[in-house]
Amino acid sequence: MQVPRYAHGSRVPGWDDPVDLTKDPAPIPDPATTPVPDDLRAQIEAAMAKYPDRRSAVLPALFAAQRLHGWCSPEAIDQVACVMRLTPGYLTAVATFYDMLDTKPVGRHRVYVCTNISCSLNGADELYERLHDAVGDDDPDINLRHFECLGACDIAPMASVDGVYVGPIELDEVDELIADVRGGRPPLERKQLRYRPYAESLPMDSGARDQAAGMPHAATADASLPPAPTSYGAEMAAPDRRVGDPDRSSGGTTQGRDAPGPTAPIEQAPEQFDEREDPA
Structure with missing residues (x-):
């Protein structure tokens, strides 16, 4: 199957906007002429208070501005720069590096489909x-895009919908998913990762919760599966027994059974130093 790619070979857009070297570098915005919403200022200052170097708070500060403005607009960049006492150029360099920070207007609902x-x-x-x-x-409300990896291979194929991991998503569930997003409802709630296999927030018993998450309930689990081991038992009580060594209790060997291996050198007790053996 042919994977759609951009002209530079990647499945993600990349960085295609050149820097305008004819513009003078923007200075740190003047607080007297740069109004900053009180809530945004409080979030940025709270983030800065967590780090000895205020520049370590750039990412949470930019995300706070993006939540407020919908994207890292020039106005949002100036407001963050004003509070953090950094140049807009420094913040723009960070915002254009991380592709979860948007430097162009996008839909307020972010639907990222993992295509790794x-x-x-x-x-x-x-x-x-x-x-x-x-x-x-041309849907102005939904930002749909490929994503190189979302780290949820166990629920493939999956998507992140406004930060909520959903999967595995069947093709016949797409219309329901988009209807949930547009209607402001939790997207495919029964397929959300946080409900697999256990969730304390759903008001249902464990069997109904497992069924909603698509997981087998303990009462209907396959009885033919071997029971999980509970302990090493006698093997752990015999420190001199090794895999392949004779089993003194049965006359056989422990080959293929769970048994402790040889003690690593770092775990062995150091040899006692006898001053009488010191050649000096």
């Missing part, structure tokens, strides 16, 4: 195409 290897092998490319058909090219 595990998800791709499980149908993520078809999932993205189906979502794209459902959303369209």
Whole structure:
């Protein structure tokens, strides 16, 4: 299957906007002429208070500004720069490096479809195409995009919907997912990662919760599966027994059984030093 890629070879847009070297560098904004919303200022100052170097708070500060403005607009950058006493150029360099910070207007709902290897092998490319058909090219409220890896291979194919991990998503669930996003409802709540396999927040018993999450309930688990080991038992009580050594109790060997291995050198007690043996 042909994977859609940009002209530079990647499945993600990349950094294609050159720097305008003809512009003078912007100074640190003047607090007297740069109004900053009180709530945003409080969030930025709280983040700065956590670090000895205020520049360590740049990411949470930019995310706070993005939540307020919808994207890291020039106004948002100036407000963060004013509070943190940094140049807008410094903050713009950070914002353009991290692709979860938007330097252009995007839809307020972020739907990121993982298209890395595990998800791709499980149908993520078809999932993205189906979502794209459902959303369209001109929906101003939904920011749909590929994502190189979201680190949730166990629920492939999956997507992050406004930071909520959802999966595995079937193709026939796409319309329901988009309807949830547009309606302001939790997206495919039964498929959310936080409810797999246990969740304390759902008001239901464990069997119903497992069923909602698509997990087998303990009462209906396959009885043919071998029981999980509970302890090493006698093997742990015999420190001189090794895999392949004779089993004194049965006349056989412990080959293939759980038994402790040899003690690592770092765990062995150091040899006692006898001053009488000192050649000096």
